Amino acid sequence: MNSILEGFRKGITLIFGLNSEVLEILRLSLWVSIVATSIAVLIGVPLGSIIAIKKFPFKKIVIALVNTGMGLPPVVVGLFVVLFLSRNGPLGFLRWLYTPKGMVLAQVIIATPIITGLSLAAVQSVDPRFYQQILSLGATTRQSICVLVREIRLAILAAVIAGFGSIISEVGAVMMVGGNIKGQTRVLTTATVLETNMGNFDIAIALGLILLTMSFMVNLALTFIQQGRGRQR
């Protein structure tokens, strides 16, 4: 028990004495997760909306696939991204293995199905007549999706928050694809794992607290956008 308290005490001093190494880890963590979330949103929200709106053969199977994707095991994603990015893999020429770009790729693969699936469910929960009404006002498919997404932005931002959550907390895939290289691909989660394994609990606790704080700040910002002009029903 004492060691835990001691860890917290040391951890908190470490946080306030942010050294450049910790700052670098924090910066990279933020960069990877924000870029990956943004890409996943740009793909997932329109994709989910289109799957929800359009009628096409095997729609149910497609939805089942998306839903399966929402629970993709990160280590499996990590494995395949490593295989694809490795020197002899099909995407080896990109030289993305053990780089932040590779980590972003893995995170996008993890988060996109989550955001797609939740957007899909959100759009499907809208009365189909509402969508037809927008179309009959003269909207193109793209315009109608914009109107619709704006109308259900609470649910869509919940999808974004879930996607961000899956990325910021993820450790398996970034470890495999990034390699946890100090100063290059070390992020808060992988650094926490490393320090814990090495028995540096105080540093691990400090990193864990920073991770939690950062996650809270980003979610706070998203929630402010979501609840924004508090005029929702």
Next chain:
Amino acid sequence: MIKIESLKLSFPGRLDFLIDELSIEEGRISAIIGPNGAGKTTLLNIIALFQKPDHGSIRIWGEDILKIRDKLNFRRKISFVFSQPYLINRTVYDNVVLPLRLRGIRGTQAVDEMLDLFKIGRLKNNTASTLSQGEKHRVSLARAFVTRPRLVLLDEPFLSLDARFKESLIDDLRRIISLNKITAIFVTQDHFEALALSDTIAVMMNGKILQMSSPEDIFTRPASREAADFVGVETIIEGLISKKEDNLCFIKVREKVLEAVSAYSEGDDVFICIRPEDVTVSKHMDTNSARNHFKAVIINIEPWRLEYKVSLDCGFNLIASVTAQSVKSLDLRAGGEVIASFKATAVHLIRRKAQDDRI
């Protein structure tokens, strides 16, 4: 002219939607009335290209719209008002300007005009969710008319409105539609809405158009037994034309003989249709001009709309609508005897075909 030909759409487990022929005049308001599930909304959905029929054609402005590829371009020339307003949860202004924005048009002035026309100018900056149901309907109508459409489809636009709101909205709507020479197709189950708003009425039942005619014809001269039943003809009885003198038919119903003006000939089997408002009830044999007088026993009296519905037995069943005042002054009560009279011109005949006997 909008011409619909051999339009067919099958629904599993239900009667087919089938319109052999329907012409809708431009610049006028055509109502389509019929009970729930008659196919009225399906017709609008097909015209708005939301539902694809199995076959058929709809020619609008010289083009078969079922064949056009550019749905967007066609939809931008029409407007569709749903029975629910389906507003976006932003201000009234944002809602009304939306169709213009979607077309890339700036239209502050057009929006203000519409807001004034539908008397919602003062609500311009209110959020949709704060509006009453009646106000939401007005916003939805303003939004539909702001693009100056050539054709407007109205699907029970007054469904959940109270009577007073409905009346003023119908007045406004009629004015706006006729002012702008818009073609409107208006779907409703409500006879009074149809009468108040439309130039022509089509009766639709079980996926088919039974009759299309002027409002007066529809209500006083229905073309079939089902149509008569739907438009509020309370007395529909079977009879046989036993004699004819000029236009005057003598129709035998059981032991009695009714007189009616009709073009049908002697020996025709007919349905006799009498609207309840055309039947007069009195205590003594009047000397009024009505040719049909029958002694009747009152079977039942019940409140009906603002009046009373009096069921009579005069050898055949006859239903009359009587004002509350008359019920009181004539002291009408079940079991009492009265004289029921109606004019020969108030009796409408429908020729009975063999197939009608099955109904």
